[in-house]
Amino acid sequence: MVAIPVRNEAERIGACLGALAAQEGIGAGGLGVVLCLNNCSDGTAWVVASLRPSLRMPVRVVERAFAQANAGWARREAMEAAALWLEEGDAPDGVILTTDADSRVPADWVARNLAAITDGVDAVAGRIALDADEAARLPAALHARGRLEGTYEALLTEIEARIDPLPHDPWPRHWTTSGASLAVRLAAYRQVGGMPPLAIGEDRAFVSSLLTSDARVRHDPQVTVVTSGRLDGRAPGGAADTMKLRCEVPESPCDVRLEPLPRALFRFAWRRRLRRLNAAGRFDRTRLWAPWLGIPDDLAHSIACLPGPGARLAAVEAASPSLAYRPLLPAELPAQIRSARAALSLLRALARRRVRPRVPRLAAPVAAHGQPPMERPGNA
Structure with missing residues (x-):
């Protein structure tokens, strides 16, 4: 079951749903999608309604109007609806996946996540790649900084894997924790109380709660999604705002995990x-x-x-x-x-x-x- 928070994504939701409909390596009827349309004021609902008859998967739409809505709250609403859908079907061993409405998953995204969970983990975190066309429009200085941060992050990740190896999360692995690509067993999701309704960093807080509860989290380098490189994001404090800040303030601090x-x-x-x-x-x-x-x-x-x-x-x-x-x-x-x-x-x-x-x-x-x-x- 795939859960997606959506706010004013009329231009992108079609590509997102089309990528999910093109999933390979899963059985017929093995995939459902929940969209939480929160505070949408554009034509997102109309686009979704027009696409639903042509999709090869069931799509449930939950519409919410809530003045205090934020990214974590919307993702939680979507994931809670997905969890209830699995429980209605008496699927205690079901899996909830989540991505973003401005992201496109590859054709093997669901299959790779399910394969990793079948291997014995409770959750899978995937990697993120920026849309190539949108990334090309970003400033060269932002790309240069990103390359430096990515290089140092990869070095620290391998050093950690060699000093403190984890059987369920072996090298090669990555450090990314993003709601654009997460998968979790239903039982593990319920065990930690679901996705926290935080305005910023709900995905990282959720994975931290899984680790604190001794859930086995795999950072699988083979699981990747393509996401927007825009600077006008829908979630205050999200990835778009981070990139915008780094364009405006080039010497803003790196991610806290990139320590000396x-x-x-x-x-x-x-x-x-x-x-x-x-x-x-x-x-x-x-x-x-x-x-x-x-x-x-x-x-x-x-x-x-x-x-x-x-x-x-x-x-x-x-x-x-x-x-x-x-x-x-x-x-x-x-x-x-x-x-x-x-x-x-x-x-x-x-x-x-x-x-x-x-x-x-x-x-x-x-x-x-x-x-x-x-x-x-x-x-x-």
């Missing part, structure tokens, strides 16, 4: 160590991790009582001043890329020699007075 390499190495190493302590049943020995991360004893004991490793890891990262994110500025990216390439070359060389990667001893980037250096993660 030493901090990223510190984070990845501690994630690995915390996972190993949890797997060994030693997480409640808070002296093994809390003082090193600047977390008070009482808070550390509360974190150790949380029900699962995902919740504990999220709580540690939220509580530790040593793990607070500090985003980079674009001017810092070239030097960080050089350092990341050197670090990755070392990790790859160690892997070829079948030596377990060991991260150099790192002092916490934000350390309390007299705080000791962290233990090497390999000692866990």
